[in-house]
Every structure is written in C-alpha cells, then in structure tokens.
Amino acid sequence: MDMPSSFSLFRRTKALETEIDQFLDKISQASLLFKRAIQIYTESGCTEEFDEKLHQVNQLESTADHLRRAIETQLYTQTLIPESRGDVLGLLENLDSVINDLEGALWGFSIEIPVIPEDYRADYVALTDMVVQAVESLVLASRAFFRNIEAVPDHNHKVMFYEKEADRVSTKLKKAIFRSDLPLSQKAQLRNFVEHIDNVADKSEDVADRLAIYTIKRTV
Amino acid sequence: MEITILFFLTSGLFLGWALGANDAANVFGTAVGTRMVQFTTAAMICGVFVILGAVFSGAGTTETLGKLGSVNALGGSFMAAFSAALAVYMMTKLGLPVSTTQSIVGSIIGWNLFSQTQTDTTSLLKILATWVVSPILAAIIAIVLFKLVAVFLRHAKIHLLRTDAYTRAGLLLAGAFGSYSLGANNIANVVGVFIPASPFTDFHFTDLLTFTSTQQLMLLGGFAIAVGVFTYSKRVMLTVGGGLLSLSPIAAWVVVTSHSIVLFLFASKGLEHFLATNGLPTIPLVPVSSSQAVVGAIIGIGILKGGRGIRWRVLGGIGAGWVMTPLLAGLICFVGLFFLQNVFDQKVYRPVPYELSEPAIERMEKLGVAVGNFRDLHSRRFETAIAIRDALKERTGLSDEDLVTILDAAELDLMVVDATGIDSLEKSRLTDGQVQALRSLAGERYPHRWMLADALARISEEWRPREKNKINKIYNVDLKARLAVVFRTFRADQ
Numbered sequence: 001m002d003m004p005s006s007f008s009l010f011r012r013t014k015a016l017e018t019e020i021d022q023f024l025d026k027i028s029q030a031s032l033l034f035k036r037a038i039q040i041y042t043e044s045g046c047t048e049e050f051d052e053k054l055h056q057v058n059q060l061e062s063t064a065d066h067l068r069r070a071i072e073t074q075l076y077t078q079t080l081i082p083e084s085r086g087d088v089l090g091l092l093e094n095l096d097s098v099i100n101d102l103e104g105a106l107w108g109f110s111i112e113i114p115v116i117p118e119d120y121r122a123d124y125v126a127l128t129d130m131v132v133q134a135v136e137s138l139v140l141a142s143r144a145f146f147r148n149i150e151a152v153p154d155h156n157h158k159v160m161f162y163e164k165e166a167d168r169v170s171t172k173l174k175k176a177i178f179r180s181d182l183p184l185s186q187k188a189q190l191r192n193f194v195e196h197i198d199n200v201a202d203k204s205e206d207v208a209d210r211l212a213i214y215t216i217k218r219t220v
Numbered sequence: 221m222e223i224t225i226l227f228f229l230t231s232g233l234f235l236g237w238a239l240g241a242n243d244a245a246n247v248f249g250t251a252v253g254t255r256m257v258q259f260t261t262a263a264m265i266c267g268v269f270v271i272l273g274a275v276f277s278g279a280g281t282t283e284t285l286g287k288l289g290s291v292n293a294l295g296g297s298f299m300a301a302f303s304a305a306l307a308v309y310m311m312t313k314l315g316l317p318v319s320t321t322q323s324i325v326g327s328i329i330g331w332n333l334f335s336q337t338q339t340d341t342t343s344l345l346k347i348l349a350t351w352v353v354s355p356i357l358a359a360i361i362a363i364v365l366f367k368l369v370a371v372f373l374r375h376a377k378i379h380l381l382r383t384d385a386y387t388r389a390g391l392l393l394a395g396a397f398g399s400y401s402l403g404a405n406n407i408a409n410v411v412g413v414f415i416p417a418s419p420f421t422d423f424h425f426t427d428l429l430t431f432t433s434t435q436q437l438m439l440l441g442g443f444a445i446a447v448g449v450f451t452y453s454k455r456v457m458l459t460v461g462g463g464l465l466s467l468s469p470i471a472a473w474v475v476v477t478s479h480s481i482v483l484f485l486f487a488s489k490g491l492e493h494f495l496a497t498n499g500l501p502t503i504p505l506v507p508v509s510s511s512q513a514v515v516g517a518i519i520g521i522g523i524l525k526g527g528r529g530i531r532w533r534v535l536g537g538i539g540a541g542w543v544m545t546p547l548l549a550g551l552i553c554f555v556g557l558f559f560l561q562n563v564f565d566q567k568v569y570r571p572v573p574y575e576l577s578e579p580a581i582e583r584m585e586k587l588g589v590a591v592g593n594f595r596d597l598h599s600r601r602f603e604t605a606i607a608i609r610d611a612l613k614e615r616t617g618l619s620d621e622d623l624v625t626i627l628d629a630a631e632l633d634l635m636v637v638d639a640t641g642i643d644s645l646e647k648s649r650l651t652d653g654q655v656q657a658l659r660s661l662a663g664e665r666y667p668h669r670w671m672l673a674d675a676l677a678r679i680s681e682e683w684r685p686r687e688k689n690k691i692n693k694i695y696n697v698d699l700k701a702r703l704a705v706v707f708r709t710f711r712a713d714q
Contacts, residue, residue, distance in 0.1 A: 013385040020381075081384045082255035083468055088380075148377045 031135040134162035159208040166201035231302035236410035238308040240448020245456035247398030250472035251391040253461010267446030273403030274442030295566040303552035316541035326546025330553030335569035336604040355516025362478040362520035411441035496690035
C-alpha cells in the first residue's frame with residue numbers, strides 16, 4: 001500500500017509491530033520444537049530427527065536474537081515509547097533468555113546423551129509439557145502487554161500455575177531417581193537434566209513477575 | 221524619526237521574545253517534558269506556526285493595536301512593553317509559566333498611575349478571575365477527557381507502539397494549532413502599537429500578491445517570538461511537562477488538548493457568534509488564559525490519580541509567579557517611566573484634559589447621567605482624569621458607571637478631519653461608503669472624539685453601530701477598531 005511520506009511514522013510503527021510479533025512467534029515455535037525434541041529423545045534417543053529439532057531451535061534462537069537487536073535499536077534511535085521503552089527492553093531480553101535456556105537444555109542432551117530408564121520417561125515428557133505450557137502462556141501474556149494490557153493477568157496466572165506443576169513433577173521425578181538403584185553418577189546426571197528442563201519454567205515465572213509490574217506501571 | 225521608531229520597536233521585539241520563551245511551554249511543554257517530542261522538533265514546529273499565525277491571522281483586524289494601544293505616547297508604549305517583557309523574562313528564568321497578557325495589563329496599570337489616567341477596575345478583576353476560573357475549568361475538562369480516553373483505549377485495544385505513534389501525532393498536531401493561535405492572538409501585543417509608525421513599505425510581488433508593511437512588521441514580531449521559543453523556552457517547558465507532575469504521554473496530550481478546549485469554548489468570540497447566529501444557546505465568555513489553563517489541566521490529571529504525584533512546592537511557586545507578574549510589570553513600568561521622562565527627556569504620555577462642555581453635558585444627559593448633581597462644574601476644564609474624578613467624587617447619586625460615562629464624554633481629544641488623513645485611510649480596511657462619509661466631513665473640527673463618531677453615524681449607515689446583542693458583537697467590535705484608526709488619523713495633538 002502506497003502511503004505519503006508524512007505517514008512514515010505509522011509505516012515504521014507497523015513494521016516494528018510485525019517484528020515484535022515475529023519475535024514472540026519464534027519463542028513459541030522454539031518451545032513447541034523443544035517439546036517434540038524431548039518426546040523424540042525419550043522414545044528413541046539421540047536420533048537424526050532429534051538433531052534436526054535441535055538445529056531448528058538453534059536457528060530460531062539466532063533469528064530471535066537478530067529481531068530483538070533490531071527492535072531495540074529502533075526503539076532507541078526513533079525514541080519511541082519513551083515511558084515504556086526500558087520495560088519493553090527488559091521484557092524482550094528476558095524472553096530471549098527463555099529461548100536460550102530451551103536451546104541449552106537440548107544441547108545438553110545432544111552432548112551428554114543421558115540414558116533415561118524406561119520408568120522415568122513419562123515423567124520427563126510430563127515435565128516438558130508443563131514447561132512448554134508455561135512458556136506458551138508467557139508468550140500470550142507478552143502479546144497482551146502490547147495489544148491488550150487488561151488481558152495480561154489472564155495469561156500471567158497460568159504461567160504461575162504451570163511453573164508450580166512443573167516443580168511438583170520435577171520434585172517427584174528427582175525423588176524417584178535418587179530412591180532408585182542406579183549408580184550415583186547417573187542419578188546426578190538425570191537430576192541435572194530434570195533441572196535443565198525445569199529451569200525454563202522458573203525463568204518463565206520470573207519474566208511473568210516482571211511483566212506484572214510493567215503492566216501495573218502502564219495502567220496507573 | 222525612523223531611528224527612534226526602530227529603537228522603540230526593540231522593546232516590542234523583546235516582548236515577543238519573552239512571550240515565545242514563556243508561552244511556547246503551554247503548547248509544547250507536556251510533549252517535550254514526556255520526551256515524546258524532542259525540544260528542537262517542538263521549537264521548529266512552534267516557531268514556524270507562530271510566524272504563520274502572526275502573519276496570516278494576526279492581521280485579522282489589521283488595525284488592531286493590542287492592549288498597549290491604550291498607552292497614548294510611543295515612549296510610554298516602549299516602557300510598557302519593556303517592563304511587561306522584563307517581568308515575563310524574570311519568571312521564565314525561574315521556569316514559571318505565566319501570562320504575558322497579564323504582565324502587559326500590569327504594566328499598563330503602571331502607566332495609568334504614572335500618567336494619572338483612570339484604571340478600568342474590570343481589567344484587574346478579570347486577572348483575579350483568570351487565576352481561579354481557568355485552572356478549574358481546565359482541570360474539569362482534563363479529568364473528563366482523560367476518563368474518556370482511558371475508556372476508549374480499553375475498548376479499542378490498540379498496539380502499544382501504535383498508541384505511541386498516535387499520541388505523538390496528536391501532540392504535534394495540538395502543538396502546531398496551539399502555536400498558530402499563539403502567534404495570531406499575541407502578535408498585536410508585540411508589534412500592534414508600532415503599526416501606525418511602521419518603518420516598512422508595502423512589497424508588491426505581482427498585481428495579486430502584496431506583502432503589506434503591517435504584515436512585514438508582524439513577520440518581524442513572529443520571528444521575535446520564534447527566537448524566544450528556540451533560545452529560552454526549554455526551562456518553562458520542563459516545568460510544565462514534568463516539574464509539576466510526572467505525566468504519561470497520553471496525559472500530556474490530554475493536558476494540551478483540554479487547554480485548547482477551554483480557550484475555544486470560553487474565550488472564542490467566533491464560537492459565540494456562530495452559536496448566536498444559529499439560534500443556539502451560547503456559552504458564557506469568561507476570562508481564561510493559556511498558562512493558567514495548562515497548569516489547571518495538569519492539576520486535574522494529578523487529582524484524578526489521587527493527588528499524590530503533585531509537587532505542591534512547584535505549584536506554590538507557579539501561583540506566586542502569577543501574582544508577581546502583573547505587580548512586577550506595573551512597578552518596573554512606573555519607575556521606568558519616571559526615568560524615561562525625567563532623565564532621558566522622552567514624552568511618555570500625552571496629557572488628556574477633560575472639559576464638561578455643553579455638548580458633553582448633553583451627551584451625558586442623553587445617556588442617563590443626572591447632570592444636575594454637578595451643574596456648578598459645567599464648562600470647567602480638568603487637566604487629568606484623576607482631577608475630574610476627585611471633583612465629582614463628593615457628588616451624590618453618581619455610580620461608577622456614570623463616572624465612566626462622564627469621563628468618556630468629557631475627554632478633550634481634538635479631531636481635525638483633513639484630506640491627507642482621508643487619503644491615507646483609503647488603503648486601509650475601511651469600506652468605500654465609510655471613506656465617502658469621511659470625505660463629506662473634510663475640514664470639520666471636533667473637540668471630543670465621540671462627536672466625530674456621532675457625525676459619521678448620522679451620515680452613513682456603515683458607521684452606525686448595530687443593536688447590542690451577541691450576534692452583532694463582532695460587528696460592533698470591528699466598527700470600534702475602525703473608529704480607533706480614524707481617531708488616530710485625525711487626532712490634532714500628536
């Protein structure tokens with residue numbers, strides 16, 4: 001659509017809106033791929049399909065990084081949203097660290113190739129499911145922050161809920177691991193992987209907490 | 221002569237500069253204070269629109285003299301403009317938004333006291349009313365507007381970035397309009413007095429396009445205001461935009477828009493005329509001022525948010541500044557006039573004598589004044605307004621209004637209708653019929669100026685004021701402005 005140059009302000013705004021949406025899409029996609037990757041790993045180990053998922057998450061992470069930098073640069077060079085600029089910056093960087101954690105956990109599997117006994121596989125998948133739900137809710141809450149501030153709490157409380165659920169599953173899983181007859185080294189390794197996954201939910205909760213404050217700031 | 225006028229003009233330009241430095245904050249203060257618009261962008265837009273407003277709308281009544289027009293000698297106008305500017309400059313240095321108009325009224329009162337001219341008490345009451353009425357009206361409108369905007373935003377669900385872009389555009393638009401009317405409304409005060417003595421000549425670009433000497437003078441005045449905006453307005457902008465209360469960008473827009481709404485609804489003669497001619501109820505015109513309205517709107521937002529964020533010390537300072545401005549201007553003017561007259565030997569006022577002459581008494585009687593009360597004073601002459609007022613003070617049965625009527629009728633202001641004067645008026649905004657009427661009076665002399673007005677009204681319909689009502693208000697004010705030009709042209713004692 002051709003617009004006169006006097007509307008360039010609005011055109012730039014539209015482009016930036018799209019970039020923010022794309023950034024949030026990347027995080028959501030990365031979490032869904034993460035879920036698939038863990039499923040694949042628990043079912044068939046470190047297969048080619050798993051590596052492919054890891055590769056996809058890896059690419060999403062670097063695209064998200066590029067997008068984040070571009071958004072931040074534009075916000076500052078065009079002195080947009082002076083009041084919420086710092087908050088938006090904080091939000092984007094924290095969301096970026098969520099995707100980093102997802103990627104880090106998958107790299108862990110790829111490098112250490114832990115052997116997960118049959119008994120625990122279902123719990124690993126259940127834990128992953130909770131974590132991914134938390135990330136998904138966080139992405140929705142973040143979208144609402146930009147488009148419909150009043151809806152932020154509706155999504156935020158779900159992040160808290162899934163984080164609690166993830167904690168519950170991870171505690172149960174860790175207890176089961178350490179009460180088993182496995183060698184201590186394997187117990188420690190399995191515990192590390194539980195924590196790798198659970199960390200993502202914790203990080204999501206931290207971001208949600210900040211988001212709640214940013215929301216209060218904007219509605220006062 | 222030219223050099224003197226140019227010298228006197230400098231005080232008008234100083235006033236323009238002070239006006240720009242202080243009043244730009246009313247239209248762009250909140251935008252700059254919330255960092256939504258950069259200072260240089262704001263100053264650029266403000267400067268351009270002030271100049272446009274001054275040149276194109278300031279000439280609405282080209283004959284307009286502004287408030288300083290009541291000062292009857294150029295030396296006096298110089299000092300009045302200078303002291304008003306100095307008072308505003310001092311307030312600007314303190315970062316306080318004040319009203320330039322009130323500063324001018326203050327300095328005119330100083331001149332009145334010095335020249336022993338009667339001061340119109342209503343102008344004083346008007347200032348007092350402005351301090352209370354403007355902020356209250358603006359606060360109410362700001363609260364209502366903010367609530368409406370909040371409801372709208374809740375339902376519209378606009379993206380944060382888009383809200384930001386719209387707010388920014390809204391602030392720029394409101395600022396540009398505000399700057400335009402700032403230039404249009406205030407240019408008369410800056411250079412109005414100098415229009416009759418303009419050192420410029422008309423430029424003709426083609427047969428169609430003429431750049432009159434008045435417009436050139438207004439352009440110069442507009443530049444003075446723009447320079448004030450660029451060089452010195454940031455401080456007051458920051459007080460308005462954040463010193464008094466930390467504002468969100470949307471609140472910033474609400475503030476500047478409410479201030480414009482207040483000025484439009486309660487001070488616009490054009491709106492009153494429009495409503496009256498369409499048979500709609502009119503909104504009573506009340507004395508409102510831009511600076512007071514902006515501060516009121518900010519306080520309104522502050523109250524809406526529970527009042528915790530308002531910095532009362534800053535507000536107290538601003539209030540003190542409002543009171544100080546006219547007082548300071550009056551004082552500086554009075555002292556300045558003393559020096560200008562006694563040390564620099566300049567004429568700072570033309571003495572206005574009064575005589576209870578036969579025609580004057582007749583006029584008073586016609587206007588309902590009980591002239592029997594001062595029959596012994598008939599045909600006596602008084603050298604100043606104060607003298608005649610004192611002589612009449614003890615008489616019973618004379619109201620304040622009667623006193624105004626008597627002073628008006630008795631003022632001696634010799635009018636000599638001469639051909640050169642009529643020729644010079646041909647180029648002004650007078651109609652052919654009006655000039656015709658003047659021609660038929662060529663050679664006549666009138667001791668009181670109202671006698672010339674009466675004579676003109678007898679000859680021509682076009683010089684007759686219409687019945688007093690809201691519809692005819694603008695017509696009558698315009699007629700008065702034209703008469704003022706005629707009086708200035710034919711005044712014998714220049």
